Amino acid sequence: MAAELRQLGLEVRLQPVAVTHWIRGAETATLVEYPGMVPGTTQKIVLTALGGSSSTPPDGLTADVVTVNTFDELTALGRDKVAGKIVLFNELFDKQKAAAGLAFAAYGETVRYRGAGAKAAADLGAVAALVRSVGSIDYRLPHTGFSFPAGIPAGAVTAEDADLIVHLASQGKVRMHLTLTPQKLPDETGYNVIADLKGVEHPEQIVLVSGHLDSWDLGTGAIDDGAGVVIAMETAEILQRLHLRPARTLRVIAWMDEETGGAGSKAYSTEYSADFAHHIAAIESDAGAAHPLGFDVKAAPAAIDALRPVQAVLQSIGATVFQPSTYPPGADIAAMSDAGVPAFGVMQDGRTYFNYHHSAADTLDKIVPSELRENAAAMAVLAYALTNMKDPLPR
Numbered sequence: 001m002a003a004e005l006r007q008l009g010l011e012v013r014l015q016p017v018a019v020t021h022w023i024r025g026a027e028t029a030t031l032v033e034y035p036g037m038v039p040g041t042t043q044k045i046v047l048t049a050l051g052g053s054s055s056t057p058p059d060g061l062t063a064d065v066v067t068v069n070t071f072d073e074l075t076a077l078g079r080d081k082v083a084g085k086i087v088l089f090n091e092l093f094d095k096q097k098a099a100a101g102l103a104f105a106a107y108g109e110t111v112r113y114r115g116a117g118a119k120a121a122a123d124l125g126a127v128a129a130l131v132r133s134v135g136s137i138d139y140r141l142p143h144t145g146f147s148f149p150a151g152i153p154a155g156a157v158t159a160e161d162a163d164l165i166v167h168l169a170s171q172g173k174v175r176m177h178l179t180l181t182p183q184k185l186p187d188e189t190g191y192n193v194i195a196d197l198k199g200v201e202h203p204e205q206i207v208l209v210s211g212h213l214d215s216w217d218l219g220t221g222a223i224d225d226g227a228g229v230v231i232a233m234e235t236a237e238i239l240q241r242l243h244l245r246p247a248r249t250l251r252v253i254a255w256m257d258e259e260t261g262g263a264g265s266k267a268y269s270t271e272y273s274a275d276f277a278h279h280i281a282a283i284e285s286d287a288g289a290a291h292p293l294g295f296d297v298k299a300a301p302a303a304i305d306a307l308r309p310v311q312a313v314l315q316s317i318g319a320t321v322f323q324p325s326t327y328p329p330g331a332d333i334a335a336m337s338d339a340g341v342p343a344f345g346v347m348q349d350g351r352t353y354f355n356y357h358h359s360a361a362d363t364l365d366k367i368v369p370s371e372l373r374e375n376a377a378a379m380a381v382l383a384y385a386l387t388n389m390k391d392p393l394p395r
């Protein structure tokens with residue numbers, strides 16, 4: 001990143017960030033007792049460890065499985081029925097919502113079980129927690145992601161395996177042998193890559209474009225969020241190639257550690273929060289690389305009015321939606337947004353995003369080059385307008 005951005009003529013610095021060092025180990029599970037089991041057989045369960053998971057003993061643990069759909073159901077079971085068990089959260093991902101364009105709403109409904117399920121189960125004495133994978137298509141593929149460390153092993157089973165376990169558990173006792181041996185090692189140093197294309201009139205005023213550099217380990221992180229990093233980098237390249245000199249500074253950031261706690265954005269806030277008044281706007285792309293529809297916007301209504309000419313320019317690629325948002329449209333720019341900096345998230349067509357998200361299938365072949373170019377164009381048009389409009393956006 002740093003070398004590419006230097007080659008584009010930007011001033012680059014690497015901001016050190018202490019990051020969690022968690023590595024995946026063995027991850028296997030089998031049902032060793034269940035209704036209708038043929039003697040001498042077992043049933044393989046496909047799963048993966050969640051980031052932040054603790055380890056089972058090296059040769060695994062064996063316990064009864066209890067299944068719930070919601071936190072309320074877990075609470076209703078109480079400690080008596082949960083202690084010593086493996087809890088499976090089976091909250092369904094709403095595929096119809098995703099297909100209708102509300103994929104992130106569907107994600108929001110289910111991802112809280114991935115994030116907080118292990119803690120809720122551990123609080124009632126569970127020995128491990130599993131979630132149904134948070135994803136919108138069923139190819140017996142587990143989807144990983146962050147789980148708040150709860151001191152117990154935490155994993156995601158595939159949708160098919162969740163269905164099987166729930167079906168069997170409705171008929172009687174289900175026992176699982178579970179082996180998850182991830183390790184938490186001492187923190188490492190990673191970096192935010194911060195690259196400035198200096199403004200010619202107001203170099204102290206910043207328009208920030210960004211994506212995040214870290215990704216989950218199962219795939220290669222092409223859609224989450226290699227694409228976002230490339231879109232931000234392309235924004236600088238487009239301005240340079242077209243010899244457009246920004247009046248304000250265009251700052252490209254590749255954030256470190258979006259996925260496991262946001263240490264990168266915290267480090268940036270720690271160093272630059274006193275300067276947020278000079279941050280004219282912040283843009284992040286963290287929803288893949290599919291066709292852009294426009295932007296989610298957290299800004300004063302008058303700011304959206306001021307951007308009507310930008311919508312007109314984006315008409316030709318169909319990226320004209322400027323949708324007011326009540327929450328920050330990007331995890332890494334959330335602190336800035338909360339401090340009043342107008343914030344924009346590229347709104348990609350998310351219908352297939354969660355098919356691949358955080359799974360082994362998040363690889364470069366999922367990215368359509370023409371759509372990636374549309375995203376870069378959309379971010380570049382908005383960013384250039386923000387760097388060169390006469391007055392900064394109203395706050």
Ligand SMILES: [Zn+2]
Nearest residue numbers: 224225258286
């Ligand atoms: Zn992401």
